Amino acid sequence: MTDIERWVEATAQVTRPDRIHWCDGSRDEYDGLVRSMLADGTLIAYDQNAYPGCYLHRSNPNDVARTEQLTFICTPKKDDAGPNNNWMAPAEAKERLGRLFEGSMQGRTMYVIPYLMGPAGSAYSKVGVELTDSPYVVANMHIMTRVGRVAMEHYAKTGQFVPGLHSLGDVSPDRRFIMHFPEENLVWSIGSGYGGNALLGKKCFALRLASSMARKEGWMAEHMLIIGMEDSSGKVTYMAAAFPSASGKTNLAMLVSTLASEGYKVWTVGDDIAWMYIDNQGRLRAVNPEAGFFGVAPGTSAQTNPIAMETIRRNTIYTNVAMTGDGKPWWEGMGVEPGPGVIDWQGRPWTPGNEKAAHPNSRFTAPASQCPTISPKWEDPEGVVISAIIFGSRRSVVVPLVYQSVSWQHGVFMGSSMGAETTAAATGAVGVVRRDPMAMLPFCGYNMADYFQHWLDMGKRMKHQPLIFRVNWFRKDADGKFLWPGYGDNIRVLKWILERVQGKGKAVESVLGFLPTPDAIDTEGLKLPAGAMQTLTAVDTEGWVKGTVEMDKFYSQFGDRLPKEIREEHAGLRKRLGA
């Protein structure tokens, strides 16, 4: 008996499923799951001529986003989870959830999903096995990961896997928990069918557990998209960019360049997670551990992200979007009129002007291989060499369009102090500014003070450190209008970043770091409001002084554990600001 078989058997004795199904990841298996979900109403078919292989899932209305308040890191010592995580002692977590898992799969099938995170045959890839009683989760895992033989072959070579146990339970928020046990590399999740809570390969394994493994093993697991930027010479330079959930990572990863006539083009490697390693030449390399996109639907349109629109035209599972009268998916910001007879995300007839037809965090799950701009290197076992790291978030005020750190240490400080306006990807208030270091606040599986130290240490080990940038496409004017057009025009900012990587690109050293001169960014053909570039590249001293107070509040939670380099950088910024 293998370790996997032993664990499956022991789990089945507790959860008591009627049947156990070992997933092989085949098309037949996927089709069979879809057929049975169509039969019991878990899925609803869209018009199969217009949207072949596309289905709608309506989740329980109480289960539509990640639930950070119910997500725990269970380390023996509370301090190892840090003030950035909810903590429960492992024994208590096991006891509480053990009771909830007791008989939780009765009357259901338990699916055993062996899956690989990362490209087949890559030394950087890792195996997970998820046990779940949700066929919707299995179908999503088919798209988001590499299920079946490829995972078992990797397991045969390494003998290692990350177990993840998931049950829908009774889908009650009162009995919903997502527990991580980093000492054992184990996840237990119950009571939710929502993506980030239930597709255990994604946030639970590839970020929370992997970040903790990465620290021990000397690599990085980050909430980052990966792109290749091609210039007019045909050379492709790879960049990784961290943005909080629902802040445009998928759009940036699939950017359609408005500078295509100058030869600038973006290739998609990944849209959410990067696993990064130092190679034997001292360069940082990244792989995308996922095989699909779990993107936010509202706001996705032929204008904002035509590549995504093409990607999700077939073989896509939509969750909590609306359905038009003629059987097509629809959401707010899709850029087309839905026509009469729309059914909203909860299955009710919808009247325009009332509540939203699609839930603000409604999603699409689509295979990465269907993306027209997917990089030829997206499954390269060696990954791609990263030349620039970008930190971005929604900030309607204060933060300039782009600036560059003066050193790796300064860049780590920039990432660690990032403020972000919250979005609908997690339950709770939307639009509130919170500190979200490296966009990892909900995903760092250990004490963030140690995470900052790990970033500092990684930089010291690299012979060729990527340059570090901060971007903000979301700056608004006094009337609440965006100052920067965003989307395809973000290529203009990427172009400056590329120029800086190449040792070019006009900049001035400011208190924040290297800011582009107002004419350094190519704005030809843009109709920007008067003075926009000046505002977008200026330092709002008063705003930044206030920001440093917020940073200090955040950092003080970590006490002496906070690396002294971060304290020094923070003090240095305050001094330069004259605070």
Ligand code: OXD
């Ligand atoms: C996601 C998220 O689903 O960050 O990727 O919430």
Ligand code: MN
């Ligand atoms: Mn994400």
